[in-house]
Amino acid sequence: MIEGPYFVLxxxxxxxxxxxxGVFVAFSTFVMRGLGALPAERGIAAINAINAAALNPAFLVVFLGAALLCxxxxxxTFVLWPDEGTVELLLGCVLYLAGSFGVTIIANIPRNEALAKLAGAEEAxxxxxxxxxxxxxxxxxxHIRGGAALAASASFVLALT
Known part of the structure; x- marks a missing residue:
């Protein structure tokens, strides 16, 4: 059984x-759709501004904090190896670390960087x-990283039940 400080963690x-x-779902359900409805030069300028603004302590605490917690x-989990919830806990960790954090690093950030290089050439x-x-x-x-983060959260909840 998961209890004490481990439960809180x-x-x-x-x-x-x-x-x-939730942050990723917001982007998938309305932010990117709204930006996609703009002319390309305005959409590019807007997402570049959003990407620059995202590098702030509040977002980094959420995003990196979840990775650190996982x-x-x-x-x-490996040290204590609880009788119940081990599979769910490790699955949740893998889902977040690979499916959300990892995907951000290998897929989303490189696309953001490539788009940032277009700044000033938006009209081309x-x-x-x-x-x-x-x-x-x-x-x-x-969508993948948002689904992975949600599945990781659900997996942790299942481990606690």
Whole structure:
């Protein structure tokens, strides 16, 4: 059974992963759709501004905090190896660390960086073509990382029940 400080750690892990999932779901359900409705040059400028603004302590505490909590939960789970919930805990850690944090690093950030290089060239035809590709690809990866964060949160909750 999961109890004491370990219980609190898992509850915080579930909450942090769920909060991160909420941010990603917001982007998938209305932010990117709204930006996609703009002309390419305005959409590119807006998402570049959003990406720059995202590098702030509040978002980083949520996003990196969930990754740190998952890493700690994984280590503690291996050390304590509880009778119940072990599979769910480790699955939740893998889902977040690989499916949300990892996907952000290998898929979303490189696309953001490529789009940032178009700054000032937003009116070029190639920028418009890349913008349409960016919206489709970034959105797909965002769905994956949002789903992974939500599944990680659910997995932690299941481990506690």
């Amino acid at each position: 898992v509850v915080f892990g579930a909450l942090w992963c769920g909060l991160t999932a 890493a700690v939960i994984a280590v503690v 035809e190639s920028s418009g073509a890349y913008w349409r590709t960016y919206l489709r690809e970034w959105g797909m990866w965002n």
